[in-house]
Amino acid sequence: MKNNFPHVFSPLTIRGMTLKNRVVMMPMGSDFAGHDGELSDEHIKYYELRARGGTGLIMVENVCVKYPEGSNGTTQLRLDKDCYIPRLFTLTEACHRQGALMGIQINHAGASAMSSRIGMQPVSASRFPSKAGGEIPRGLSKEEITSIAKDYGTAAKRAVNAGFDVVEIHAGHSYLISQFLSPTTNDRTDEFGGSAENRARFCRMVIDEVRKAVGPRVPISLRLSVDELVEGGNTVEDCLEYLEYLNDEVDIFDTSAGLNASIQYQIDANYLEDGWRSYMAKAVRDKFGKPTIAIGNIRDPKIADDILARGDADLIGMGRGLIADPDWCNKAQYGDVCDIRKCISCNVGCVGNRIGGNKPLRCTVNPDLIGGEAYKKQKVNKPCNVVVVGAGTAGLEAACTAAEVGCKVTLLEKEKEAGGLSVEISKIPAKKRLADFPTYLKYRASKLPNLTIKTGVDATVAEIKKYNPDIVVNATGSVPLLPPIEGLHDNLGKKDASVYSIKDMIADVKNYPEDMTGKKVVVVGGGAVGLDVVEFFAPRGAETTIIEMMPVIGNGLDASSTSSMKECMEKHHVRQMTNTALQKVNAHSFLVKYDGKEEELPFDYGFVCLGMRANAPIWNDIQEAFTGEDVEVLNIGDSVRARRIIDGTDAGRHMVLNTLERLNYL
Known part of the structure; x- marks a missing residue:
């Protein structure tokens, strides 16, 4: 078999443990655990699915070493008692059989815990919340610090008993x-502060307790925020300084970034470009000469290979x-x-889903995190013709899925190109990654001989009936929401006016x-669409204003996007x-009302971004025709x-x- 990307797919031995390749699955909370x-x-x-896909080392999501005090998240794995060992052994056994090595990350949440979940005041180094608006923790005593360090050690011992090859702190x-x-977050004046x-003393104690517990043969990994990327926080140089006191007994440096206040970098x-954080890994590797893990939006195997090379x-x-x-590997x-x-x-x-949403892990581009592509083993037991109307991401996924189980599928698309709104939005520079999904779907579709994509076709009931469908899937997407506000339709997109929709902006990007x-630049609408416009113009120096009818801008955004949005608007004085x-x-201004007062906002570019609405022009006809x-x-x-991809x-x-x-049919 061919071996692409030889640096990625070469073995590496660390303290007697040999990885078959250089890919490590990072620990990520899932909310799959029981309460x-x-x-x-x-x-x-x-x-197990990721192990079967070829991953060299799987680092299981962080587990709690002291419950409930150190618990993080709605549901979190625990390793504070022996009773958790058997199930964890079942996990390591299953993944080892697929050829992967297994690591586990041990953790105490400190001030990132919530009293509503743990039933007590969170603890920390000092009385600083871990994020803006967070709870005030109490500072730990020296006796408590010593006890918690020992908790890490006993958790690490349980991890080794459960079959884990690596323990990550x-x-x-x-x-x-x-x-x-x-x-x-640390203003202590004793031997743990200043x-x-x-400041590294507690971490040193933890490392020593873990090494004592796991013995000389088990590698220890240390995950760090090498660059905290917040005002007054540790820089790369600061990290290299405190690591001088932690280097002993650490075998792998897992070089991450950011704090809660800079979660968009965490x-x-x-x-952010593929591999943008690799400078952090290099700085640590160059100084200490130990294996480092580079992370940061790495999606392209060529870039991964270059980082190693x-x-x-x-x-x-x-x-x-x-x-x-x-199956990336x-x-x-x-x-x-x-x-x-x-x-x-x-x-x-x-x-x-997880942070703030308290829901289990899901993925926009992968609709089955557990079963993977097992559905392809099913096949239709009799002929089934499927017609899909609309070749956006929903329509493409539907068409590919039906074809992969043996249906004869015809996909009709009005535009000249398949891909839908995702292709359009990806033309905004900061959204270019979005194009990867429709690109993948179109490539997947191209390999299915029983799937035909017809573009430039205005799907009518008569057109659909040509293919004698057994199933018709309508997936015609959405269009910008443009309510009947005075002057909007008279000025939108007109030559003698400066009023535009998101589609106008993209067309001229x-x-x-x-x-x-x-x-x-004035943007009406503080949802995801309006913020895309703000984040395009504000960094270019435009005097930017965003208007939102609700009390909050960016309502419903994930934590990373929210933090990124706030950073952009503060930095560029939006x-x-x-x-x-x-x-x-008006042609060159918006009249708005705030607190009972009207204000006119003049602009060179005015954008109306009030979200999207469902676009189903032939759905009623389809229902009626096939009744x-x-x-x-x-x-x-x-x-x-109109929802999300x-x-x-x-x-x-x-x-x-x-x-x-x-x-x-199956």
């Missing part, structure tokens, strides 16, 4: 050890990339990289100057007007209700499969 901290069947299948991301290391050596925002790191950390495609090493379902860093199902100093209603649209016939009709994605992808996969099963 008692027990490993679930979902967990085991989820990790979490010392980053605003958790307890990080709260001691960072000057932003100098770098003192959980990479979509505009130039000596920035020894290992490649992938998180969301392996949520999106558990096998596809990159032996197959066709175009088959890789790349993560688009949208942070909707992974971050948005390459023509806006890089320097827009002195230009006034005027934010909440609880503000658009009253009238009383033996034809099943489905409406999916944005054509039902994740909802359409999920419907495209599961509604189609469930319908085929219900109608006894």
Whole structure:
């Protein structure tokens, strides 16, 4: 078999442990655990699927070493009692049988815990909340610090008993050890505060307890926020200083970034380039000469190979990339990289579901994190013709899914190109990753001989009936919401006016100057669409204002996107007007109403971004045409209700499969 990307797919031995390749699955919370901290069947299948996909080392999500005090999240795995060992052993056994090595991350949440969940005041190095608006913790006593260090050690011993090959200590991301290391959360005046050596003392105690517990043969990994990327926080140079006191007994440095206040760098925002954090891994590797893990939006195997080839790191950390495609390694090493379902860093199902959402892990581009592609083993037991109307991401997923189980599928698209709104939005520079998903879907579709895509076709009932459908799937997407506000339709997109929709902006995106100093941009709508416009113009120097009728801008955004939005608006002095209603649209100004007062906002560019609405122009005709016939009709994605890509992808996969099963085709 061919071996693409030789640096990624070469072995590495660390303290007697040999990885078959350089890919490490990063620890990521899943909310799959039971409320008692027990490993679930979902967990085991989820990790086993990534092991079968060729991952060299799987680092299981952080587990709690002291419950409930150190617990993080709605549900979290626990390792504070022996009773958790058997299920964890079942996990390591299953993944070892697939050829993967197994690590586990041990952690105490500190001030990142919530009293509503743990039933007590959170603890920390000092009385600083771990994030803006967070709870005030109490500072730990020296006796408590010593006791917690021992808790890490006993948890590590249990991990080894459960079959884990590596133990990772979490010392980053605003958790307890990080709260001691960072000057932003530690103002102690005893031996645990002040100098770098003192702030590192608790972490040193933890490392020593873990080494004593696991013995000389088990590698220890240390996850760090190498660059905290917050004002007053540790820089790379600061990290290198305190690591001088931690280097002994650490075998792998897992070089992450960010704190809660800079979570867009911890959980990479979509505009950050592949491998952008590798400079951190290189800095640590160059100084200490030990294996480092480079992470940060790494999706492209060529970039991963280059990072290793130039000596920035020894290992490649992938998180969301392996949520999106558990077979990333096998596809990159032996197959066709175009088959890789790349993560688009949208942070909707992974971050948005869990942080604040309290829901289990999901993925926009991968509608089945547990079963993977097992559905392909099912085949239709009789002929089934499927017609899909609309070749956006929902329609493409539906068409591919139906074809992969043996249906004869015809996909009709009005535009000249398949891909839908995702292709259009990806033309905004910061959203370019979004194009990876429709690109993947179109490539997947091109390999299915029983799937025909017809573009430039205006789907009518007569056209649909030509293909004698057994199932019709309507997936015609959404269009911008443009309510009957005075002056809006008279001025929108007109030559003698400066009023535009998001589609107008995208159509002209390459023509806006890089320097827009002195230009006034006003955006109506503080949802995701409006923020895309703000984040495009504000960094170019435009005097930017955003208007939102609700009390909050960016309502419903995930934590990473929210933090990125706030950073952008603060840095570029964006005027934010909440609880503000658009009253009238003029050719070069908006009339708005706030707190009973009207204000006219002049602009050089005015954008009306009030979201999207369902676009289902022939759905009623389809329903009527096939009433009383033996034809099943489905409406999916944005054509039902304007939502997110994740909802359409999920419907495209599961509604189609469930319908085929219900109608006894499978």
